[in-house]
Amino acid sequence: MDTVILILKGMLMGVANIIPGVSGGTIAVGLHIFDPLIEAVNNFYRGKENFKKYFRFICVLYIGRFAGIGIFSKLIKYCLESYSFPTCMFFVGLVVGSIPLIYGKAKEKEIKSKYFIAAAIGFLIVMGMSLLKEPETAAAANTVSIGFFFKMLICTVISSAVMVIPGISGSFVMVLLGTYTTVITTISDLIDAAGAFFVNIGSIGFVSAAGEFLSCSALYIIIAVCIGAVIGILSVAKLIEILFKKAYSYTYFAILGLVLGSVISLLTDTLTYQSYPEGMGILPVVWGVVTLAAGVVISLFLGGEK
Numbered sequence: 001m002d003t004v005i006l007i008l009k010g011m012l013m014g015v016a017n018i019i020p021g022v023s024g025g026t027i028a029v030g031l032h033i034f035d036p037l038i039e040a041v042n043n044f045y046r047g048k049e050n051f052k053k054y055f056r057f058i059c060v061l062y063i064g065r066f067a068g069i070g071i072f073s074k075l076i077k078y079c080l081e082s083y084s085f086p087t088c089m090f091f092v093g094l095v096v097g098s099i100p101l102i103y104g105k106a107k108e109k110e111i112k113s114k115y116f117i118a119a120a121i122g123f124l125i126v127m128g129m130s131l132l133k134e135p136e137t138a139a140a141a142n143t144v145s146i147g148f149f150f151k152m153l154i155c156t157v158i159s160s161a162v163m164v165i166p167g168i169s170g171s172f173v174m175v176l177l178g179t180y181t182t183v184i185t186t187i188s189d190l191i192d193a194a195g196a197f198f199v200n201i202g203s204i205g206f207v208s209a210a211g212e213f214l215s216c217s218a219l220y221i222i223i224a225v226c227i228g229a230v231i232g233i234l235s236v237a238k239l240i241e242i243l244f245k246k247a248y249s250y251t252y253f254a255i256l257g258l259v260l261g262s263v264i265s266l267l268t269d270t271l272t273y274q275s276y277p278e279g280m281g282i283l284p285v286v287w288g289v290v291t292l293a294a295g296v297v298i299s300l301f302l303g304g305e306k
Helices: 002-017 024-030 034-043 048-082 084-106 115-132 146-163 170-177 180-204 206-214 217-246 248-268 282-303
Strands: none
Touching: 002 024, 002 048, 002 084, 024 034, 024 084, 024 248, 034 048, 034 217, 048 084, 048 180, 084 248, 084 282, 115 248, 146 170, 146 180, 146 217, 170 180, 180 206, 180 217, 217 248
């Protein structure tokens, strides 16, 4: 049962990671897996016992995360295009549901007024990033050059590094870097190519089907994205661990500010209202309230808040 719950938490992180403005790190905090994830990433290579303990945790969590990205990428794209307000309100609910846990951790030690400066800085960082957002029109490339491969790798290192930080959306950073649509389209193309591979085995044989699959440009873009994701996560995890040790209260109050900023950013983002160019009627608002409540309940339940 613990494994199933961990996979579900990973899936929610994965779905959050593909929506600009929603922070996978925030969802991780709300689901009570942020600290264990940072600990696991920083310690899985330190001895045989640590490897068994932490590597299993990372694998199970990321099976869920990649499953969430793969299974829900098309669905989320459809929901954002057709029902953007209820969809975004669900993620607002997940974020709001994480706030009690974050605040509880922030006040584990004596609260000082200067800690609220860190919260204000975190809030302003997210709001500042939201002002920088511009429409992004890139699409998946038909061919992958060496230069494009390394561009995707470097951009993913940057976005994956911030993906771990609560309150900052890694997919939003992809939008700023001009790679978000490329990655989402590539995931969709790779799923289609994998489906075609299994269909083609019966008609043209395994070798020919494998050859067609290996010629798919989406495969090599995804390889660059995966390598960049690993480098980005490993590089920032150590920094976060140091911050927790050296400046625990400052760090959690900054995270609280980032999270509060992400809520405001989502509520004011044009993405939230893109399905209703002529204005929303009462029904989307009602469904938005329902999905908001569902997100809060799920976040509180999976995060361990009773």
